[in-house]
Amino acid sequence: MTGNEEQQANHLQNAIEKEGDRAFLSRIFGWSMLGLLVAFLINNVLDVGYDYPGVFAAFGEAASAAAWLQVAICLLGIAAAVALVMAYPRRSLRYEAHLIHSFNVYFIRALYWSVFLVGVVDATLSFMRVESFIEPLMGEAAARNLARANWIGTWIHMPLIVLGFIIAYFTRTLGFVWLALLIVVAELLIVISRFVFSYEQALMGDLVRYWYAALFLFASAYTLFDEGHVRVDILYASFQRSKKGVINAIGTILLGITTCWVIVGISFNGKQSIVNAPVMNFEVSQAGPFGMFTKYQMAAFIALFGITMLIQFVSYFFDAVADKRGEPGHRDVDTSAAH
Structure with missing residues (x-):
């Protein structure tokens, strides 16, 4: 982005912050997709590089601590998205x-x-x-x-x-x-x-x-x-x-x-x-x-x-x-x- 585009985006943000509702559900959904993407990539490294069982193994008969750790990583991705939206509630x-x-x-x-x-x-x-x-x-x-x-x-x-x-x-x-x-x-x-x-x-x-x-x-x-x-x-x-x-x-x-x-x-x-x-x-x-x-x-x-x-x-x-x-x-x- 050019300097003018950055200034325009910042000006737009300052103007819109004066409004009320910031579409929390839409923002949480979007950021959750990105948080889950990061979590998914981390879990893929654990699956391939360290022989972790995968997220779905946590819900089977052979559930293990490693599988539940991977579930926790996914939940952490969603929690990070929610925390980000709550930290900047008025961001456009x-x-x-x-x-x-x-x-x-x-x-x-x-x-x-x-x-x-x-x-x-x-x-x-x-x-x-x-x-x-x-x-x-x-x-x-x-x-x-x-x-x-x-x-x-x-x-x-x-x-x-x-x-x-x-x-x-x-x-x-x-x-x-x-x-x-x-x-x-x-x-x-x-x-x-x-x-x-x-x-x-x-x-x-x-x-x-x-x-x-x-x-x-x-x-x-x-x-x-x-x-x-x-x-x-x-x-x-x-x-x-x-x-x-x-x-x-x-x-x-x-x-x-x-x-x-x-x-x-x-x-x-x-x-x-x-x-x-x-x-x-x-x-x-x-x-x-x-x-x-x-x-x-x-x-x-x-x-x-x-x-x-x-x-x-x-x-x-x-x-x-x-x-x-x-x-x-x-x-x-x-x-x-x-x-």
Whole structure:
């Protein structure tokens, strides 16, 4: 967000604080979704990394203290949401939507920086493996380590991801445009190397697919904020703003948030789930050492898509309820291209 947008949001908050009721139930619902999301991710780490039995085990015959601890973590997530709403009883829905969206913007920006850094470094290492440059330059031990996906994932990818989050904190660019440009450049290099120099390696296609997946899956949440998703509209455009708010709020709960929870739930459903299993094993493509070691991250992109969309849908829900309540600060967006 720019400085002017921050000032506008703060001014809006100060103006709305003079009103009375702050839609407690809507705020508690929205923040509870985020609290449960954090709790769910913590429990997933406990399930996969420490062999905890899972929340549902607490209600079975083999209930244990570990399972009830995981239940307590979920309840703590909801309690934290309620405490937050009670601590700021006069905070406006618009302002909270702005806060949540701002965090999501940072999170997505950090993901883009991470995939950029990982993509460049991993493609370079893959090229060096294919052309047998690593051992002469770095030695036999380095060549052996850099041919192992788990070693690269732990000691190269993870630090680069952390670096991406640090860089994103000090930047204000989302990265949609430049990542799309990099994809075009990567595709162009494939065409030139294939048809001009008759040279092609698996890493080149892997890099394009890696960046493509990140571009579309991570851009989806910001597209929701910008009303860029296709809306099949027959009656909606003719509704008043308050009625649109009702429709958007109901649709967000029944379709948006529900769908996101299904995606996140399936993604992290035990050690052998579609995300946990590849990530735990640092899964690689069929090209093996001749390609990039990023397939496990592309599996994680599915879960990150659900997470970023869930966060954005909570922000969207707050804005929709604010429209229903007639709160000032409505953001007009040209949606003609999305209808």
